[in-house]
Amino acid sequence: MHVHVADHPLISHKLTLLRDESTDSPTFRRLADELVTLLAYEATREVRVEAVDVKTPVAMARGVRLSDPRPLVVPILRAGLGMLEGMQRLLPTAEVGFLGMVRNEETFDPVTYAERLPDDLTGRQCYVLDPMLATGGSLAAAIHFLVKRGADHITAVTLLAAPEGVERIEAELADLDIPVTLVTAGLDEKLNELGYIVPGLGDAGDRLYGVVG
Numbered sequence: 161m162h163v164h165v166a167d168h169p170l171i172s173h174k175l176t177l178l179r180d181e182s183t184d185s186p187t188f189r190r191l192a193d194e195l196v197t198l199l200a201y202e203a204t205r206e207v208r209v210e211a212v213d214v215k216t217p218v219a220m221a222r223g224v225r226l227s228d229p230r231p232l233v234v235p236i237l238r239a240g241l242g243m244l245e246g247m248q249r250l251l252p253t254a255e256v257g258f259l260g261m262v263r264n265e266e267t268f269d270p271v272t273y274a275e276r277l278p279d280d281l282t283g284r285q286c287y288v289l290d291p292m293l294a295t296g297g298s299l300a301a302a303i304h305f306l307v308k309r310g311a312d313h314i315t316a317v318t319l320l321a322a323p324e325g326v327e328r329i330e331a332e333l334a335d336l337d338i339p340v341t342l343v344t345a346g347l348d349e350k351l352n353e354l355g356y357i358v359p360g361l362g363d364a365g366d367r368l369y370g371v372v373g
């Protein structure tokens with residue numbers, strides 16, 4: 161997996177505010193949204209385009225447009241939903257599929273409770289959105305869903321990643337022969353015994369949407 165840590169000063173500035181435990185939910189949602197738009201710029205560097213001609217008021221010009229099939233954006237519910245609008249701002253014509261996953265907080269295994277993806281993803285570029293790559297279980301499962309349906313180019317966009325999760329994804333995807341890229345605003349130090357990213361930002365879903373019992 162190719163890992164790209166986007167270390168632009170504006171990204172680091174917004175990420176620092178996002179980490180702050182005193183940042184309230186409305187501000188957290190706004191910062192996450194802004195960060196994703198900045199990350200989307202990096203994440204779409206290899207989006208497929210085709211050549212087109214366009215008539216300017218002066219002359220014909222050579223340009224490009226997004227190729228068909230359109231890219232598919234897949235937020236992992238719940239927290240990934242907080243990244244969707246920020247991504248759509250740059251890719252407004254992308255289609256959107258959904259995966260609902262929750263991590264069992266004792267085993268850290270992901271449980272999939274919802275799945276709404278096109279049956280056939282042959283030739284599709286897919287962008288998976290999830291703010292946190294912790295143990296890597298959720299993202300690995302999401303990537304397997306997409307690959308099984310034929311996706312041939314996957315980019316994961318996260319706000320934070322832990323080294324343990326990156327290693328796990330690399331090990332689990334070792335046999336895949338499609339390109340997988342991770343674009344993240346930060347690669348943190350480690351996971352703690354509760355499976356939280358350290359220093360991290362806490363529970364992304366709770367900070368975006370509040371605590372669910």
Ligand code: PRP
Pocket residue numbers: 236237238239240261262263264268270290291292293294295296297298299325355363364365366
């Ligand atoms: C969080 C996060 C990821 C997952 C990461 O979701 O949004 O999906 O945990 O952990 P992993 O890398 O160890 O799998 P959570 O299970 O808290 O659900 P939520 O988004 O509904 O809050």
Ligand code: URA
Pocket residue numbers: 292294355356357358360361362363364365
């Ligand atoms: N999920 C989160 O929301 N935060 C973490 O630090 C780890 C998993």
